[in-house]
Amino acid sequence: MEQISTLLRRTMPFQMVTPGLLSAIARFSKWQLFARGDVIYQVGDQPDDIFVISAGKVQHTLPPSDGTSRPLEKTMLSGDVFGWAAVLDNQSGRLAETVCTERTEVLRIDGKKLxxxxxxxxxxxxxxxxxxxTMITKEFNASSTVAAKVHHYPHHHPSSGPGAGATAPTMPTGLTLTMFRASQWLKSPKPYLMLLGFTIFLGLWYLTVEVWKLPRFRDMPGLTVVVKEMFSKDPTYxxxxYTPEYYEHIWVSVRRVAIAFVLATVLGVPLGLFLGWSRNFREYxxxxxxxxxxxxxxxxxxxxILMFSGSETPVIFLTFLASFxxxxxxxxxxxESIxxxxxxxxxxxxxxxWQVFKEVVIPGAMPFIFTGLQISVGVAWFSLVAGEMVSGQFGLGYVINTSYTMVRYPTIVIGMITLGAVGYTTSAFVRLIGDYMMQWRVRELALGGR
Structure with a gap:
C-alpha cells in the first residue's frame, strides 16, 4: 500500500492528492508485469484502466487524427502515466497503442472507481x-479537443436563469492552485510536525534553563520569564x-528593510539580467x-558612517548591500540556466x-529571480540588525544591542523572536508576490508536476 502511494506521489496527476485518497486509490489498484514486446493495449480496446510505470519502458503511439501527419510517439519511463482515455467522457475505445520495449512493471488503476x-x-x-x-496536451502532444473531453466534476452553486445547472469546466488559476496547495498542506501532517518541532524546542529551552539549570544556560532568561515579560501590560524592562515602543521599533526596522529591499531589487535584477545576458558586460x-x-x-x-550623514542612511546602505x-x-x-x-x-x-531578452530571458529567469528575492529579504534582516547595532537609534537590532548593554536579557529574546516572526512574514509575502506574478509557473508546478 505504501509502495503504491509513493509511486503515485511521483506522478504528474496525483502529486497533490492527500495521503488518505492515495490509500483509497491503492485499494483498487494492482501490479502487473509485462515482458518485452508485450502489447498492453491497442487502438479501439476498452478504456477501463489507467497505468503508471513502476519500472521498465513503454512506447506510446498515438495515430494522427487527420490521417496524413505522422503518428505521435512517446517513450515512457518510470513514473509516467498513460491510459488516460479512461478519464475521457464518452470515450468507447483506446486512442493509442502501447508496447513494452523492455520488461516492465506497471500499476493498473481502475478508471471507473477512480x-x-x-x-x-x-x-x-x-x-x-x-x-x-495538461499532461495530454503537453507530454503526449494530443490535440486540445481530446483534452477537453477529460471528465469534470460539477459544483452546485445557487443560480438562476437558463442552464443554471450547467457548470463550465475551467482551468484553475494560479491563485486557486496556491490556495488549494495551502489547504492540502493544512490537511497533511506537515503543520503538525512543525508544531511538534516548536514544542520540542520550547520544551528543551524550559528544561535546560529552568529545570536542569545547566551551567552554560544558567544566565539565560527562561521561557516563563520571557513569556511573562512579552505579554505583560506593565513589563519589568x-x-x-502592550507597549507602543515595541511596535515603533518594528515599524522602523520594517521601513528600513523595505527601502533597502526595493533598492536592491531595482538595481540588482537589471544588473543580474545583463550579467547573464551579455558576455562582454559580465567580463567587465x-x-x-x-x-x-x-x-x-x-x-x-x-x-x-563616513559616506552618509545621519543615523538612518548608513543603516539602509548596509542593509541594501547584502540584499543587492x-x-x-x-x-x-x-x-545562465536558460x-x-x-x-x-x-x-x-x-x-x-530585444524581443528575445524580453520574451525569453526575463520570463525564463523569473523563478531564480524570486528565489533570489526570498534570500535577499532574509539577508536584508541579517544586515539590518548589524547596522542598527552599530549606528541605529531605533529598530529591533538597536533593542537587542541596548538590552545586552543594560542587562535586560528577556528583552533580547523578545527582540529575537520578533525578528524571526517579521522576517518569516516578509519572506512569505515575497513568495506570494512571486506566485501571483508567475501564475504560469504555479500551473507548471501544480498541473505539470515539474
Whole structure:
C-alpha cells in the first residue's frame, strides 16, 4: 500500500492528492508485469484502466487524427502515466497503442472507481483531471479537443436563469492552485510536525534553563520569564506586546528593510539580467562584483558612517548591500540556466535581440529571480540588525544591542523572536508576490508536476 502511494506521489496527476485518497486509490489498484514486446493495449480496446510505470519502458503511439501527419510517439519511463482515455467522457475505445520495449512493471488503476472516488471530493478531482488535461496536451502532444473531453466534476452553486445547472469546466488559476496547495498542506501532517518541532524546542529551552539549570544556560532568561515579560501590560524592562515602543521599533526596522529591499531589487535584477545576458558586460563587471560580494557587512560600517550623514542612511546602505549582491547573483544564475536553444529558436523565427531578452530571458529567469528575492529579504534582516547595532537609534537590532548593554536579557529574546516572526512574514509575502506574478509557473508546478 505504501509502495503504491509513493509511486503515485511521483506522478504528474496525483502529486497533490492527500495521503488518505492515495490509500483509497491503492485499494483498487494492482501490479502487473509485462515482458518485452508485450502489447498492453491497442487502438479501439476498452478504456477501463489507467497505468503508471513502476519500472521498465513503454512506447506510446498515438495515430494522427487527420490521417496524413505522422503518428505521435512517446517513450515512457518510470513514473509516467498513460491510459488516460479512461478519464475521457464518452470515450468507447483506446486512442493509442502501447508496447513494452523492455520488461516492465506497471500499476493498473481502475478508471471507473477512480472517477467515482473523486466524485466525493470534487475540488481535488477537478485538479487531478486538470492535470490529466495538461499532461495530454503537453507530454503526449494530443490535440486540445481530446483534452477537453477529460471528465469534470460539477459544483452546485445557487443560480438562476437558463442552464443554471450547467457548470463550465475551467482551468484553475494560479491563485486557486496556491490556495488549494495551502489547504492540502493544512490537511497533511506537515503543520503538525512543525508544531511538534516548536514544542520540542520550547520544551528543551524550559528544561535546560529552568529545570536542569545547566551551567552554560544558567544566565539565560527562561521561557516563563520571557513569556511573562512579552505579554505583560506593565513589563519589568519596559518592552512588551502592550507597549507602543515595541511596535515603533518594528515599524522602523520594517521601513528600513523595505527601502533597502526595493533598492536592491531595482538595481540588482537589471544588473543580474545583463550579467547573464551579455558576455562582454559580465567580463567587465563580474570580477568587481565577486570581489566586493564576500566583504562582511560589518567591514562596511566605518565607510558607511563616513559616506552618509545621519543615523538612518548608513543603516539602509548596509542593509541594501547584502540584499543587492544576493539579488544580482541569483538573477545572473537564472539567465545562465536558460537553455540556449530557446533563444536560438526565437532568433530563427525572426525575433530581435530585444524581443528575445524580453520574451525569453526575463520570463525564463523569473523563478531564480524570486528565489533570489526570498534570500535577499532574509539577508536584508541579517544586515539590518548589524547596522542598527552599530549606528541605529531605533529598530529591533538597536533593542537587542541596548538590552545586552543594560542587562535586560528577556528583552533580547523578545527582540529575537520578533525578528524571526517579521522576517518569516516578509519572506512569505515575497513568495506570494512571486506566485501571483508567475501564475504560469504555479500551473507548471501544480498541473505539470515539474
Amino acid at each position: 472517477l467515482d472516488l473523486f466524485a466525493g471530493t470534487p475540488d481535488t478531482g477537478d485538479v487531478v483531471m486538470s492535470r490529466f488535461a 519596559g518592552l512588551s506586546l 563587471i563580474f570580477p568587481l562584483f565577486e570581489t566586493l560580494r564576500p566583504i562582511p557587512i560589518l567591514a562596511w560600517v566605518p565607510l558607511a 549582491f544576493a539579488t544580482g547573483l541569483n538573477t545572473m544564475l537564472g539567465v 537553455d540556449e536553444s530557446y533563444s536560438r529558436a526565437a532568433l530563427c523565427l525572426g525575433a530581435s535581440k
